[in-house]
Amino acid sequence: MRKLSVLALSLVLILSACAPNFGKQNSTGQTEEKTKGQAIIPKYNISDNYYRTILPFQPGEARGLVVNNINTRYDLNEFEMGLMRIAQNSFDTDKYYFREGQEIKAKTVKLWLNRKYTDAQLTEKGLKAPDNIGLNPVDTGPAGEPSSPLYLAHLLEHDYLTKDDNGNVKLAGVTIGLALNSIYYYRVQQGEGFIEKEKKIDFAEMDREGKKIAEEVVKRVRGIKSLEEVPITIALFQQQSKTSVVPGNFFAYTTVDKGSSSLNGWEKLDEKYYLFPSTDAQEAHRDDVTAFLNFKQDVEEYFPNFNGVIGRAFYTGDQLQDLNITIPIQFYGKTEGVGFAQYVTGLVIEHFPKYLSVSVNVTSVDGPEALIVKKANETEPFVYIYQ
Incomplete structure (x- = not known):
């Protein structure tokens, strides 16, 4: 009979594909390195597959939005961890440190996830023209029957930082994940209540619209002062249906050079869960x-x-x-x-x-x-x- 080995808590976290929790450092025997009072960087990296995380922990600006916009927990986990996996093509785990997205503010993310509105729709919703920056197409269909689906379900930012010889950390790159709908769910009124309907989105259509959205996102990101110069990786994620028991997958990513607003060629990702x-x-x-x-x-x-x-x-x-x-x-x-x-x-x-x-x-x-x-x-x- 084979010998049983009891895993330490940190190993359990690795193998369950969860993001490491560097907060409980005493329990895992980790030591800390303080950088000029600006940040704490754990010296111990539990795996080459993960980045060391900047402490104290700063929750992402869009924290909480992802739960409302992603269909399943499986999609949520893969969207976050898959984006980190793609980042390793541009940002080495030995050189860069991870921080949840801080630069694209929560209000901005919410507005970007909206549809574009007509003037009449803006008035109806009580919004002003500066807020009319939705990345999803305008709906000109009859009440309850949208003229086009919502393609973009969520936007996720991850920040990558480097440390100089004096121990100071600075933002050195970002990755942005765009979660796209393979099935669009919408509600229509029936009698005194509502029923949910769905529309399947062809992959070619989702791919085309996702890449158009990515180009616009990069232009807007370059308008954020802290993101004017850093290199960007942007990736497209196809999320599954609400009833799926396997997650969706990233299917393409591209990079944007430091200071540029032009996307380099798209790299195809051949990944899938069964x-x-x-x-x-x-x-x-x-x-x-x-x-x-x-x-x-x-x-x-x-x-x-x-x-x-x-x-x-x-x-x-x-x-x-x-x-x-x-x-x-x-x-x-x-x-x-x-x-x-x-x-x-x-x-x-x-x-x-x-x-x-x-x-x-x-x-x-x-x-x-x-x-x-x-x-x-x-x-x-x-x-x-x-x-």
Whole structure:
């Protein structure tokens, strides 16, 4: 039986794809470096996949808006973490430090997310001409039936800073994510109430409109004093439907040179999430689904109180990069949970290739029971048993 290794809290955060919390530094043994009283930079970086975060923490200007504008929690997580992943093409994790967006103010973000209004609509809404800066198209359709969808759902800014020889930090670049709707939801009145309707947006249309919006965003960003000169990375994200159990994905990004307002060529991103098992996954990646189904079958043979095994697979191109598996199950004692975790750990090694990162979350009605993680190119998984 393989040895169980209890993960430290910081490792749990890495493997669950959550943003690191540098506030609890005593609990993770981190030390701090103070920079001329302006900022605190943790010396310890938990992974090359993350940036060290400027402290004290400053919440993003658009904090809270993203929850209202993004369809699912899956989309929310991928929108934030995927944007950070794209930033690494321009801003190295060893040189740059992360800060939530501070330069594009919350009021500005709200106005940009609006539609453009006609003069009559401005009067009806009680708005003034300077506020008529929405990036979504004007609606000239009849009441309740929009003439065009809302393409832009949300705008997210991330700031990247550098430190000079004197320990002073300064803004050195920004990334901006544009979350675009693949399905537009709107409400129409029916009787005394309202019903929600939806309209699917073709990818080509979403791609075209998203790139037009990106060009306008860059022009406006250059009008913000603190962002006049810094290099910019801007990325397009396709969010999924409200009922999706897998997140959307970034599909293109571009860069803007320091001091310029012209976009460099768009880089295509071939990323996608699949639900295992599903028809889409079976058609696109039959061999990977077969390995998952064999794993699932062995899990079912072990434990009679089995409720299901679900996987979320992340691909770049045709290559499976990461597989996150959830196993909901009912235990009647802690020893059952330990034995099950040991058995599943062996199955992870047996069924999945060495190059693949795999994480397994075992849950029950009482909450999380075990976390099993095999990193890419490591043979011995880490296992955490929740107490």
